[in-house]
Amino acid sequence: MSNETARLFNSTLATAALAAVYELGFLDELNQNETAHVKAFCDQHDLNHASISFLLHLLQRFEIVELSSAQGVVRPGPVFSDAYRDKGYFLWLVRGYGNLWQNLSTSVKNGNGTGDFIGRNGKCIAMASRDYGSQFVDPYFTQMLTQMPFQVAADLGCGSAERLIALAKKQPDFRGIGIDINTEVVKLAQQSVEAANLQDRIAVICGDVRELKPSSEFSLVEVLFCFFMGHDLWPRSSCLSTLRQIRAVLPRAKRFLLCDTYRSELLPSDETPIFTLGFETTHAVMGQYIPSVSEWMDLFAESEWTCVDRQEVGIPFSAIFDLR
Numbered sequence: 390m391s392n393e394t395a396r397l398f399n400s401t402l403a404t405a406a407l408a409a410v411y412e413l414g415f416l417d418e419l420n421q422n423e424t425a426h427v428k429a430f431c432d433q434h435d436l437n438h439a440s441i442s443f444l445l446h447l448l449q450r451f452e453i454v455e456l457s458s459a460q461g462v463v464r465p466g467p468v469f470s471d472a473y474r475d476k477g478y479f480l481w482l483v484r485g486y487g488n489l490w491q492n493l494s495t496s497v498k499n500g501n502g503t504g505d506f507i508g509r510n511g512k513c514i515a516m517a518s519r520d521y522g523s524q525f526v527d528p529y530f531t532q533m534l535t536q537m538p539f540q541v542a543a544d545l546g547c548g549s550a551e552r553l554i555a556l557a558k559k560q561p562d563f564r565g566i567g568i569d570i571n572t573e574v575v576k577l578a579q580q581s582v583e584a585a586n587l588q589d590r591i592a593v594i595c596g597d598v599r600e601l602k603p604s605s606e607f608s609l610v611e612v613l614f615c616f617f618m619g620h621d622l623w624p625r626s627s628c629l630s631t632l633r634q635i636r637a638v639l640p641r642a643k644r645f646l647l648c649d650t651y652r653s654e655l656l657p658s659d660e661t662p663i664f665t666l667g668f669e670t671t672h673a674v675m676g677q678y679i680p681s682v683s684e685w686m687d688l689f690a691e692s693e694w695t696c697v698d699r700q701e702v703g704i705p706f707s708a709i710f711d712l713r
């Protein structure tokens with residue numbers, strides 16, 4: 390076996406290990422305290438000590454942690470801060486889309502790339518998206534929002550509802566509506582809203598953005614967001630009719646911030662950044678078209694929205710389109 394194939398094999402194991410220790414709270418503990426006691430952590434969280442030790446050895450191989458096995462103490466390794474920053478992408482890949490990768494040879498057969506067959510884990514995708522979105526997207530989003538004051542917003546495909554929660558914490562007169570199609574994700578969002586004691590100002594409802602109907606709540610919405618689900622509205626003709634329908638159902642909406650990852654149009658190489666290949670491959674397998682920037686711009690020109698600005702964000706090949 391060449392070193393290259395061994396590295397490939399071992400990095401797959403470390404990828405799964407990284408997603409697991411993030412989900413279990415170990416990465417956060419290490420990030421906060423700069424040291425963690427493996428046995429104490431396992432006892433506290435009812436985890437198998439031998440299994441966790443193996444996961445940490447895998448992470449040590451890639452310099453993410455440093456283990457002093459004599460005392461069972463773990464410290465951040467030279468790659469820890471990068472791994473901590475990028476942890477959401479690993480959760481997205483392993484837990485969000487694990488079933489697709491595990492069954493890749495059957496997923497790629499004609500007719501298999503859809504719906505329940507793929508079995509993506511929407512809750513883990515929403516948790517992952519909350520993590521990388523807050524770091525790589527929200528600083529741009531927050532800055533853009535300062536350009537136009539508003540009190541009522543709707544988040545289409547809201548995931549964890551973290552953007553609405555953050556706005557409500559900052560602005561006492563803010564009210565928000567989150568809409569998501571996935572019942573598990575809606576539960577996660579409602580729990581987060583309740584944990585922040587904001588249920589009197591934020592409602593999260595289960596619904597399909599492609600089938601919005603006029604309602605008294607929607608009639609008050611001034612600003613709309615839609616983050617990382619715009620591609621789910623394609624093919625083009627469906628997306629165009631959804632954008633027009635949104636315009637009709639939310640008559641007071643004066644601004645629509647649509648943020649999405651667009652098609653990179655690159656072949657894999659050493660220069661390919663994190664996330665891009667995972668995003669494009671999973672969506673290709675699911676038969677989901679990923680539009681390029683020019684295809685988005687061309688669509689906006691035909692919709693009832695005018696794109697006045699495009700802000701690139703910190704996720705590779707991703708931008709916020711400012712529609713008015």
Ligand SMILES: C[S@@+](CC[C@H](N)C(=O)[O-])C[C@H]1O[C@@H](n2cnc3c(N)ncnc32)[C@H](O)[C@@H]1O
Nearest residue numbers: 518546547548569570571597598616617618621
């Ligand atoms: C990648 S996640 C992003 C979540 C959130 N916007 C964020 O940035 O963290 C996409 C979300 O869109 C939701 N979604 C996909 N298609 C939808 C549709 N037609 N109507 C409503 N929600 C949808 C999914 O359930 C998922 O929670």
